[in-house]
Amino acid sequence: MxxxxxxxxxxxxxxxxxxxxxxxxxxxxxxxxxxxxxxxxxxxxxxxxxxxxxxxxxxxxxxxxxxxxxxxxxxxxxxxxxxxxxxxxxxxxxxxxxxxxxxxxxxxxxxxxxxxxxxxxxxxxxxxxxxxxxxxxxxxxxxxxxxxxxxxxxxxxxxxxxxxxxxxxxxxxxxxxxxxxxxxxxxxxxxxxxxxxxxxxxxxxxxxxxxDHEATEYRGAVLDVTRVSKGDRFGYRQQKASSDGHLVVVAGGTSHGVGLEAPKAMHGVMPRAKGVARAGLATVNRNLSPFVWAGKQRWFAEPPHMQVSILYLPSDVAPPAVGDELVAHLRHTTTHFDRLVDRRA
Missing domain, CATH: 3.20.20.10 (Alanine racemase)
Structure with missing residues (x-):
């Protein structure tokens, strides 16, 4: 995995x-x-x-x-x-x-x-x-x-x-x-x-x-899926789940570059506004992960660990199965993969 x-x-x-x-x-x-x-x-x-x-x-x-x-x-x-x-x-x-x-x-x-x-x-x-x-x-x-x-x-x-x-x-x-x-x-x-x-x-x-952005793709393997109820404690910091849902453990953590981001130069009102919004969400421990499931980037349940990340899925989203792979939108110059797979026709 x-x-x-x-x-x-x-x-x-x-x-x-x-x-x-x-x-x-x-x-x-x-x-x-x-x-x-x-x-x-x-x-x-x-x-x-x-x-x-x-x-x-x-x-x-x-x-x-x-x-x-x-x-x-x-x-x-x-x-x-x-x-x-x-x-x-x-x-x-x-x-x-x-x-x-x-x-x-x-x-x-x-x-x-x-x-x-x-x-x-x-x-x-x-x-x-x-x-x-x-x-x-x-x-x-x-x-x-x-x-x-x-x-x-x-x-x-x-x-x-x-x-x-x-x-x-x-x-x-x-x-x-x-x-x-x-x-x-x-x-x-x-x-x-x-x-x-x-x-x-x-x-x-x-x-x-x-x-050519379409020539490459990062994917993280799902290692575990755990159901949680509102109020359940989880993770390193034992915070409470805000609602019913699932915790999804996926390969890819800080040692891979997940959750790490180089500063960006912003030009224009809209990029700056989005930056301010992201910073505001981060102050209440809401951080969007790079992992995609069911067509959306999913939230980190807590900050990524060294080799894995824990995502939160709300109860209305069917969770992946162990062994599934989640597409990850990662910056190439800050990411270290576990393995590289060549796909040839």
Whole structure:
């Protein structure tokens, strides 16, 4: 009895092929929990469709991925002076976001990250003059710019990249390859037309692995079903049942990511109103679970446990049987499955 990720493998791979066609030279990204699939599975998928470069989040992820992917590995987290050393093969390329970092990586293969409007990390325009001499001692694989997902000010992603191309040109830095994140296929094509002597490679994760929502589905197995009457006490905190119904124990708890949610940026009145409503319900211990039964998401009876969740079903809803599976609407990037099942035609 498990929390299972079901994958319609043929459909999933068809979507991968469509994305690869739309983004020539695409660099697949496998980081964190592997977008819900596990990084090792994604490394093997990247090998299957012939990628020559795989982007990973950290040096630790690179150390694990190297045995599952035979091409080059690009570490996205920038090198920092004094970081813990991790033994890595020469086919690993380090991202660097400071002149000092470049100077510390003598002989290494590096991609230099420039500071985008994200303002997260990157070399500033004023430091480009210092970079010119620093790159003489490294093997420069290219430059990179990590763009924001949303542009609420109406600015254009291509314009931002072009401005950086002009700055790098002005500093007389080599522009054979530029890696970009969060661009659309038409934007990538515009950049390639504008600068035909430079190869632009899009680093793509979410769109590649999760772009077809119908290709995957989480389901939690029902472990137990118990009838309760109004006033019965239950659970860790021994709260009282508010009415007659059933408690349904289903696979999937906090260790899987159930009940855990990353903060969301909200735009507009309606999303904010819904957020306020959810917060108000939570103050009276009313929290909607991700599990669906009889066409509706069901309420948690109490906060999820480590490996299971307990749901409450009112008496007018026929309960599932032990062994049934409930669809779960879970965020891939925060979920860890017990097992993955490939469904092929």
């Amino acid at each position: 498990a929390l299972t990720l079901y994958v319609d493998t043929d459909r999933w791979r068809a979507h991968q092929s469509a994305v690869l066609e739309a983004f020539p030279g695409l660099v697949p990204v496998a980081k964190g929990n592997g977008y819900g699939f596990d990084n090792m599975r994604l490394a093997e998928e990247a090998s299957r469709f012939g990628a020559n470069l795989l982007a990973v989040g950290t040096t630790y992820e690179a150390a694990r991925a190297k045995d599952h992917f035979n091409g080059d590995l690009l570490v996205l987290t920038p090198y920092r002076l004094g970081e813990d050393p991790v033994p890595l093969p020469d086919r690993v390329i380090r991202s660097v976001s400071s002149v000092e970092g470049v100077r510390a990586l003598v002989g290494a293969r590096v991609v230099v990250e420039v500071m985008s409007s994200m303002k997260r990390h990157g070399i500033a325009e004023d430091d480009l003059v210092k970079l010119h001499s620093a790159i003489e001692d490294v093997r420069l694989e290219g430059f990179a710019i990590h763009l924001p997902l949303d542009r609420t000010d109406g600015s254009d992603a291509v314009d931002e990249v072009m401005q950086w191309i002009d700055r790098l040109r002005g500093a007389r830095l080599p522009l054979h390859t530029v890696f970009v994140s969060h661009v659309k296929s038409d934007e990538l094509a515009r950049l390639q037309r504008e600068f035909p002597q430079t190869t632009f490679r899009a680093r793509v994760g979410t769109r590649l692995w999760l772009g």
